[in-house]
Amino acid sequence: MSLQRFVTNVIRTGPRYFFRQMLYHCDPKSGTFIGRDEFGNRYFQNLNAEEEVPGRHRWVDLNQDQYQISQIPPEWHSWLNHIRELPPPEDPILKACTPTWKQAHRETLTGTRGAYKPYSTVGPKIIDWTPKVSARGGGRETVDGA
Known part of the structure; x- marks a missing residue:
């Protein structure tokens, strides 16, 4: 640089x-502001070959401070990685086809409190050992000092 x-x-x-x-x-x-997704992430592009290294001229400014790759929707991810030439707001293919099976994009919750934790019905394989202690005196009990 x-x-x-x-x-x-x-x-x-x-x-x-x-x-x-x-x-x-x-x-x-x-660079040039290209668009914004539903999560507030902003996407930029700089086509000036003298300023940016080829392949690093598209980038995203994520809205959240604690970020991960799953916060980027698939349409924008394909544009960032040069799978699609046009960004999603301008791409006629993405505008024309909206699959019926498509759901709203959600980020991965792994490592957070909202992560999926399955309920296990199987008992633990390792059980802690607790010693069984019997009373001293050979099992004789005394009542009121007798």
């Missing part, structure tokens, strides 16, 4: 957005 590209992108994006990009991307980028 050249110093000229770094300074140019800082000036284009402004100090607030520059700081956010350095926290999340570790690279200040500036």
